[in-house]
Amino acid sequence: MARSETFFIRAQVETDVTSEERQEVEIDLGAYVNLGLKQSTLLRVHSIQQQICDSQGLVPTIDGASGAGVHRYAFCNSAITTKRYIDTADPKSMPQLNDDATMYSAAVVGENANTDVDNGQYTHDTDIAPQHMMSGYLVGVDNLYLYAAADDAFAETVFVNVLLECTLESATQSNAVALALSQQ
Numbered sequence: 001m002a003r004s005e006t007f008f009i010r011a012q013v014e015t016d017v018t019s020e021e022r023q024e025v026e027i028d029l030g031a032y033v034n035l036g037l038k039q040s041t042l043l044r045v046h047s048i049q050q051q052i053c054d055s056q057g058l059v060p061t062i063d064g065a066s067g068a069g070v071h072r073y074a075f076c077n078s079a080i081t082t083k084r085y086i087d088t089a090d091p092k093s094m095p096q097l098n099d100d101a102t103m104y105s106a107a108v109v110g111e112n113a114n115t116d117v118d119n120g121q122y123t124h125d126t127d128i129a130p131q132h133m134m135s136g137y138l139v140g141v142d143n144l145y146l147y148a149a150a151d152d153a154f155a156e157t158v159f160v161n162v163l164l165e166c167t168l169e170s171a172t173q174s175n176a177v178a179l180a181l182s183q184q
Helices: 173-181
Strands: 007-014 023-028 040-053 072-081 102-112 121-127 137-139 143-150 159-170
Touching (some): 040 102
Antiparallel strands (some): 007 159, 072 143
16 A cells, blocks of 8 residues: 555543643544554654644633732643553653653643733743654554643633644555654
């Protein structure tokens, strides 16, 4: 099988700003990845787009600052992994890029300098989400896992949406080596 046409996989995870704990959504790849005995099909992710929003698709609001000259900061982290991330010691921890199973990580910080609930100002300087991967990220597992956590400075539930641009390709000796090296 030669490379297929590009297609998109979408997923959404809803954060729990009250507990600030990591939330998980499983992305089923069973319809795409086939690790058969005769012919195996792998998924290659070429780019990942991320949206952080409220339930209406708008920028999430941040609680007001406690007084003049005081700023209120809110954060939201997200990650996609090829293995389930389990850290029972700290349910607020997030997968990091130094873990072989992590293929994507992003963080955004918002700031509200007003004393009322406002959308504030957002930056992505803490962790720039990848927009394009030169050769793509080869996936040979049945599921991906989307994680997100947001803190209680948000005045509403925060949603993290991702869009993965993908193609399918046959397993070869060279991409099997690439999978082995990426520790999937």
